[in-house]
Amino acid sequence: MTVDLDKYFTRIAWDGDRAPTLATLRSLHRAHVLGIPFENLDVVIGEVPSLDLRDLQAKLVESARGGYCFEHNSLFAAVLERLGFAVRRLTGRVRAGARPWEERPRTHMVLAVEIPGVPGRYLADVGYGNTGALLEPLPMVPGQEHETAGRRHRLVLEEADGPAPIWVVQVRGSGGWQDQTAFTMDRVPVADLVLGNWFTATYPRSPFHRLYVQRTLATGHHLLLDGTTFVRTAPDGTRSVREIENPGDLRDLLHTEFGLTPPAGFRPPTRRA
Incomplete structure (x- = not known):
């Protein structure tokens, strides 16, 4: 089976030029991030x-x-x-929030994309989700800063002279440059992606057993954590927090603010004491 492009483009509200160009890659990447929310409802219900x-x-x-x-x-x-486009599937480690001595497993997927007739590669990642996520792909040029809608990113190389240089995505925050994810260029077969996906969904200490829903908007960012806390972030970084008091409010919120219909078997979590 191949993906139905017409249905996909309708889903993300995109009607651009379908030629494999840099402009197409950039606009598609942004439209996908804005068009399809980040959520882990299947994992929460045990699937x-x-x-x-x-x-x-x-x-x-x-x-x-x-x-x-x-x-x-x-x-x-x-x-x-x-x-x-030519696409290489890669896996990496999420470093955001990690302690200095902590090395997390490869539970994040990214893409290295080649554009016909254009030298070099671009890093694409439409599945990071949070307020510092990429809106557009990054040129894979170490140290080159890229800004989109106020978000500043760059790629740096670690162990550049070693057998498998480590590429690190960094985001510019209030405290300076912060590591986001780290990956190598080793091609990852689909079988390994399936394994990483299974581990992420089933490992008892996986953070994805907590309800975690995000939506990137042109006007800001929405986060729903544990089903009990809803955070709106405005483009200027201003945050407002709302505590969710009952299951009906949660279901309404998933529909109105995230455009989601929960799967069968979903039970809204209860507030922690």
Whole structure:
């Protein structure tokens, strides 16, 4: 099966030129981030999200659902390949929030994209979700800063002279440059992506057992954490916090603010004492 491009473009409200150019890659990346929310509802109800393209299209494109990094970037890779881009699937470690001595497993998926006739590669990641996520792909040039809608990113190289240089995505915050994710350029077969996806969904200490829903908007960012705390972030960084008091409010919020219809079996979590 191949992805249905017309349905996908309708889902993300995109009607641009389908030629495999840098302009197409940039606009598609932004439209996907704005068009499909980040959510882990399947994991919360005890299921492992499928990475089969048929299932990804049914869930992220044809339903009022979203997904997390393995789902988003697997779907986006299939779209890009249909359009004529060359895509290398990669896995990396989320460093945001990690302690200095902590090395997390490879539970994040990113893409290295080549554009026909254009030298070099671009890093694409439509599945990070949070307020510091990439809106557009990054040129894979170490140290080159890139700003989109006030978000500043760059790539740096660690162990550049070693057998597997480590690329680190950094975001500019109030305290300076902060590591976001780290990855190498080793091509990751789909079988390994399936394994990483399964581990992320089933490992008892995975953070994704907590309800975690995000939506990036042109007018800011929405975050729903644990099903009990709703955070709006304005473009200037101003945050407002609302505590969710009952299950009915949570379901309404998922629909009105995130455009989501929960799967069968979803039970709103109760507030922690």
